[in-house]
Amino acid sequence: MRSTDWDEKTREANRKQVCVRSTRPRVKESCRRVTQRKMAETFETGVALGRATEKKGLRVIGFKRSSVLKHEDSLYQFYDTSTNNGFDNSWYLTCCNIKFNNTEGNYVDPYENSDLDVKLSGFSDGEIEEIDFLLSRDHDITDEPCEPDQELFVDLKEIAALFSDLNATPIDKVVNEHYKNKFENVASRLKTFVYNLYLNISAIFYETCGNVSETSVESKVWTKYYTEVYQYSISSEYAGLAKSLFQNEPSSLDFQQCSKIFDKVTSAVLKKQADTITSQEKCISSDSGKGKLRKNNTENQGEKDTICPLCQRIYVDGDGWIACDICDVWYDRQCLDLSDSQWSDIEGDDWYCPK
Numbered sequence: 001m002r003s004t005d006w007d008e009k010t011r012e013a014n015r016k017q018v019c020v021r022s023t024r025p026r027v028k029e030s031c032r033r034v035t036q037r038k039m040a041e042t043f044e045t046g047v048a049l050g051r052a053t054e055k056k057g058l059r060v061i062g063f064k065r066s067s068v069l070k071h072e073d074s075l076y077q078f079y080d081t082s083t084n085n086g087f088d089n090s091w092y093l094t095c096c097n098i099k100f101n102n103t104e105g106n107y108v109d110p111y112e113n114s115d116l117d118v119k120l121s122g123f124s125d126g127e128i129e130e131i132d133f134l135l136s137r138d139h140d141i142t143d144e145p146c147e148p149d150q151e152l153f154v155d156l157k158e159i160a161a162l163f164s165d166l167n168a169t170p171i172d173k174v175v176n177e178h179y180k181n182k183f184e185n186v187a188s189r190l191k192t193f194v195y196n197l198y199l200n201i202s203a204i205f206y207e208t209c210g211n212v213s214e215t216s217v218e219s220k221v222w223t224k225y226y227t228e229v230y231q232y233s234i235s236s237e238y239a240g241l242a243k244s245l246f247q248n249e250p251s252s253l254d255f256q257q258c259s260k261i262f263d264k265v266t267s268a269v270l271k272k273q274a275d276t277i278t279s280q281e282k283c284i285s286s287d288s289g290k291g292k293l294r295k296n297n298t299e300n301q302g303e304k305d306t307i308c309p310l311c312q313r314i315y316v317d318g319d320g321w322i323a324c325d326i327c328d329v330w331y332d333r334q335c336l337d338l339s340d341s342q343w344s345d346i347e348g349d350d351w352y353c354p355k
Helices: 003-052 073-079 125-135 156-161 170-185 187-209 219-233 236-246 252-273 279-286 340-346
Strands: 292-294 321-323 330-332
Touching (some): 170 187, 170 252, 187 219, 187 236
Antiparallel strands (some): 292 321, 321 330
């Protein structure tokens, strides 16, 4: 091998080593910069999240009185000044290094000279009102008695009878006996539960059906009423009402037993309105969805002046006419050109006019 070739290979090897040595610091520098950039992005993200978090204090979502659980009355009686005895040393109590006497008529407010507006600046007016209600013992939440001037229309003895089914299975009898005894021990809460449930279902009835003594209730209105009642039975409002009855989170078995009371109260609401519902409305509610056909003279007394909007023909006794289930306008069968099979199919089903 010639010396020139050897020298050329030696120079090439040295040049590669120099390139490797110069590349390694660059790689290290690039990795260091990437790491620093990732850390900076993470830090900036954390700061942004921290700034986006705002302390609003205590906030009760979906606040309802019936959902609030309060302490037992014995706890309030223990701290009530009217129950203080000879062992009471409340006059020696201190708060924030301020002595005060916890006797009636001689009370020193430790926050008398503090700036409450500053302390409560982070709360809205609604939040302050809710907190004040939660901390107040002047309102009895769970055991609100029924209004003496309000008639319940539901006999609590009938509620107890719901859990005395003699034809039930042995397991169901054990369950019924358990809930019967349980409701007897919380009779006041059961009365409140039935009372509030009755008011809520009655409100749904008046919102959907209106005053049945003044207006007729159509089949579509009844459908809407029962839909609203079902939606209420699966709502959080009803769950909160059941929670106030059991004083804890109701189980699936609790809701199953409450459904018996729910059905009983719903029947009581309809029973109260039964006297004002006319026979026509009863017919509509029981025969909802059936096409209304005029076929004979007995069904059409007083309807001789009915005019078909299509052919302007006046109704004659014995003619076949049909009414639209939406606009309640009557049409002549001949004008609609309905065959016998089509005419028979309409009976028992809804029919809508060409409009």
